[in-house]
Amino acid sequence: MNPGALNPLELAAGITKRPVVTLGGEAVAQVKDVVLDAANGRIAGFTLAGRGLLAGPLRKSLPWAGVRSLGADAVMIASADALEDRAAVASWDETAAGPVRGAGVLTDRGLRVGTVLDVVVERGPEGRAVAIEVDSAEALGRHQRKVFLPLGARPAMTGDTLLVPAADIEYVVDDIVELPAAVGRKRLMEKGGQHAAGTEGTP
Numbered sequence: 001m002n003p004g005a006l007n008p009l010e011l012a013a014g015i016t017k018r019p020v021v022t023l024g025g026e027a028v029a030q031v032k033d034v035v036l037d038a039a040n041g042r043i044a045g046f047t048l049a050g051r052g053l054l055a056g057p058l059r060k061s062l063p064w065a066g067v068r069s070l071g072a073d074a075v076m077i078a079s080a081d082a083l084e085d086r087a088a089v090a091s092w093d094e095t096a097a098g099p100v101r102g103a104g105v106l107t108d109r110g111l112r113v114g115t116v117l118d119v120v121v122e123r124g125p126e127g128r129a130v131a132i133e134v135d136s137a138e139a140l141g142r143h144q145r146k147v148f149l150p151l152g153a154r155p156a157m158t159g160d161t162l163l164v165p166a167a168d169i170e171y172v173v174d175d176i177v178e179l180p181a182a183v184g185r186k187r188l189m190e191k192g193g194q195h196a197a198g199t200e201g202t203p
Helices: 087-095 166-171 179-199
Strands: 009-011 019-022 027-037 042-049 057-063 067-070 075-077 104-107 112-122 129-136 146-150 156-158 161-164
Touching: 009 129, 009 179, 027 057, 027 112, 042 087, 057 087, 104 166, 112 146, 129 179, 146 166, 146 179, 161 166, 166 179
Parallel strands: 019 075, 104 161
Antiparallel strands: 009 112, 019 027, 027 042, 042 057, 067 075, 104 112, 112 129, 129 146, 156 161
């Protein structure tokens, strides 16, 4: 059993080279790159490579709409018909701003807290981008350490800077093992805020 299978969260970089397998059990490709749709806080799809040590990039890609589930050991699809022309996913890479590696992380109070090292995604049928791995700045009190920061549902990316609410800093954790609980706390906070906003003015 994959030791990371019990944690539903993983780094996007860890998905590369994962086999793409049909429900009939046929491995039709492997993941080359993960393409993010930052506007919706999720995976847009995957560029693909052939299987085997000498296999190169394929002219096909896998949009997220064709994914049945992102598993710990394979990306599951119904059949090879889910694969589309490479441009179907590559275009996202060119047009959708996302929390990309190397972007600076800035709070809405103007405090720089670090640099994005990778994006953390949630396995399952939705493929949500739920956090970032950050090379932390001195402002976090963890200078030049790798930490994890949960993201809101729609990350705000401007140029090469990812903007986050200053209040989110309290959810920073040092290890990806701690991250599911931190993401859960942030989601509860967001739901509570939405509920409070919806009841304002109610007698």
